[in-house]
Amino acid sequence: MPSSTSADRTRTDALLIFPPQTEARFFPYLSLPYLTGHLRRRGRRVHQADLNIAVLHELLCRPALLDDAVRAQDTGDDSTAVSDWYRRAVAEVFAAHIGDLRAHVLRKEPAGDLGADRAVRLAGLALELLVRDTFLVRTWENLGRLDDAVRRVAARPPAASDVPVASLHRLVSGLLGRHRPRVVGLSVAFFSQLAPALLIAAWVRRLAPDTRICLGGQQVMLRHDSLARLPGVLESVDALCPTAGEEPLERWLDALDGTVPLTAVPGMTWLSRSGADSRTGPPVTLRFRDLGPPDFTGLPFRSYLNDALELAIVSCVGCYWGRCAFCSYGNRALPQGGYQQGTATQIADAVETVVRATGTRYVSVADENTNLRLILKAMRVARARGVRVRFGVRGRLEAILTDPEFCLDLAAAGCAMISVGYEGVSQRLLDRMDRGVRAADYQRILDNLDAAGITVRFSVMGQVLDETPDEFEASLRFLVDNERRIGIDALELMVAEPGSRLVGSPEEYGLDLDTTDRLAGNPELSYLAGRVGHPLSVRGGPTRTEALDRLVRIFHTVRPGRTHASTSSHPAPAGPHGPGAAALRPHTWVRVAPASADDHAADRVTLADLVRERFYALPRADVEQRPDGLLTARTERGSRLLARLADAGAGTADPERSASPAPSARSSS
Secondary structure, three states: OOOOOOOOOOOOOEEEEEOOOOOOOOOOOOHHHHHHHHHHHOOOOEEEEEHHHHHHHHHHHOOHHHHHHHHHHOOOOHHHHHHHHHHHHHHHHHHHOHHHHHHHHHHOOOOHHHHHHHHHHHHHHHHHHHHOOOHHHOOOOOHHHHHHHHHHHHHOOHHHOOHHHHHHHHHHHHHHHHHOOOEEEEEOOOHHHHHHHHHHHHHHHHHOOOOEEEEEOHHHHHHHHHHOOOHHHHHHOOEEEOOOOHHHHHHHHHHHHOOOOHHHOOOOEEOOOOOOOOEEOOOOOOOHHHOOOOOOOOOOOOOOOOOOOOEEEOOEEOOOOOOOOOOHHHHOOOOOOOOEEOOHHHHHHHHHHHHHHHOOOEEEEOOOOOOHHHHHHHHHHHHHOOOOOEEEEEEOOOHHHHOHHHHHHHHHOOEEEEEEEEOOOOHHHHHHOOOOOOHHHHHHHHHHHHHHOOEEEEEEEEOOOOOOHHHHHHHHHHHHHOHHHEEEEEEEEOOEOOOOHHHHOHHHHOEEEOOOOOOEOOOOOOHHHOOOEEOEEEOOOOOHHHHHHHHHHHHHHOOOOOOOOOOOOOOOOOOOOOOOOOEEEEOOOEEEOOHHHOOOOOOEEEEEEOOOOEEEEEEOOOEEEOOOOOEEEOOHHHHHHHHHHHHOOOEEEOOOOOOOOOHHHOOOO
C-alpha cells in the first residue's frame, strides 16, 4: 500500500494516456482500463485519458477548429478546385449537423435526419479532415526521422503548429494542470501513435519537469532496443516498459514513496539522459490470473465512434497457439510461461463487472486469438449469474468450428461475431506459416457459423510468401463464393514485424529482409500504414507491386455481405419499366458540385454524397436542377436515375411533383 507520509496526497499518482492517432475509436483500448483497475485496487489515485478519442470530442465541442484546418489546407490552385470545394463542403455539412453529431456521438441519443450510421461516418470524416496532412498523420521512413521531427515540433510554440497539434497541446496541458501527476504512462499500441506519444512526452517534460514519464505498450515491446537509442526518447522519457505494466507501475509508485528501492521495480528499463547504458529491473512475477477486471471509470465510454455502446475485455495474455510465422504478438508467447490464460470464473467476473458498471449490451473479447472453449464456459457462468450480453471474439478458422453443435452453443451463449485472419486456401502455404488450420475445413466452418447466425469478418493478407497465381485464384474464388456470408475488415500485405518468426528465420520462409533502419507497412490499404516492420521480398514469389495488385483485385471483385436476387427482400433498382421519380430533394449532406469544380458542368449535374463519399453524374439532357436545389426529371431516363438516387439514400423523392415527367419532356432513351 502507498505510504501515507512520503507521498503528496494532493497529486494524482498516475496519469495514463492513450495517444492519437489510430482508428481504435470504437471503444476504449484496454491497456488503460486494466492498468487503472489494478492500480486503483492497490489504493492508488489514477486518471486515465484517451486522447485519441479526445481529439474528436474537442472537435465536436469546438467545430470552428475544422474551418480553421480547412482554410489552412485550401490551395487556391485551379488544379485542386474539386478537392478544395469538397473539403469546404464537408466542413459546412459538419457544422450544419453539429447538434445531431453531439447528441449521438457524445450521448448516444438519436441523430435526427442523419441517423446513427451517417452520424458516426460524418464525425469520423470530419476528424480525418481535421488532421489531414498534419504531424499527427505523417508516416515515417525510419525511426531517426520520426525522432528528429518530434524534436522539431516540440521545440516550436504550440500555436505555431498545425490546428490539431495545438489542440492536442491544450488537452495535455489541461490534464497536467488538473491532476499534477507523479507518473505519466503512455500506452503506445500502434505504430501510428509513436510520434504523437513522443511529442506528448516532450511536452510533459517541459510543462511538469518533476513528473516521471514511462512508455509502454505493443510498440515498446516490439522496438524496445531501437527506442532506447533515440535522442528524443532519452531527453524526455525516464523508463520503457516492454512487458505488462501493472506490476511495474505499482512497484514504481512504491519506490517513489520510498517503501522499496528503485532496483526492486520489475519490468522497467531505466534510461539515462547522459547516454549511459540503460539498465533493466528484475522480471515481473504478477500473472494474468492475479488481475481483476478493467475499470472504465473516467473514460467517456459512452462517447466512442460507434452506433451503440460497446466495451471489451481480454481473456488471456499472448496466444495459446502462438506459432503463426508472421505474428509478432503470438510468437512472444512461445517460450515457457509466455502464454497466460484466465479462468472461466475470472473472465465471467470481468464480463459481469463491465456490464453492471456501464450497461453495455455488447462485449468484445479483444484477444489476438481467443480460446473458444474457455470463452464459451465463461459466458455460460456469466449467464448463470443473470448477465446476458452479446459478444464478439477473434480467432482462427480452427477445427472446433467444424462441429455445428459447438457453433450453435456459441450462439446460444451470446456470440454474435467472430473475426478471423484469411491467408488463402493453399494448404501448402498455411502449413509453411504454421497456421494450424485446414483449408478443407473452411467451407464447412462458414456454413456452420452462418447456420448459427454468427457473423464472420475476415482480415485478408496478401503477399503470402511465394503464393502462385493459381493459389491466389483459388483463394479469391473462395471469397467470391462466400461473399454473401462474410465481411472484410482489412486488406494488408504481410509485414515482417520485429520479434516475429519471419524476422528470426527469414531464410526458412524464402524471404530477403532489409534489416537496416528502413520501415515498411501498408500505406496504400491500411490506416497510417498499419503494421510496420522490415521491408521484404519473396524469393520466387510475387513482387510487392504484384501482391498489392492482387489485394486491389479482391477489393474490386468481392462484395462482402452482398444479398443475391434469390434471397433479397429489397426491390431491384428501377429498370427501364420500373417506377421512376419525377423529382428528388437531395439530403442536406448531398451537395451539387459547382461549375468551377467540375470541368463537365455544362453537360451534367454532379452530386456528391459527402457522408458516403460517392459522386453521381446526371446528364443535363435528362435531369434539371432548379434554383431551390430540387432535381427534376426531363426524360423517362432522368426519372429512373432520380429513383435510383432515392434508393441509394441520396435524397427524397418529392411528393409534390407528378409521378412522371410531362409528355413534352419525354424521350425514347
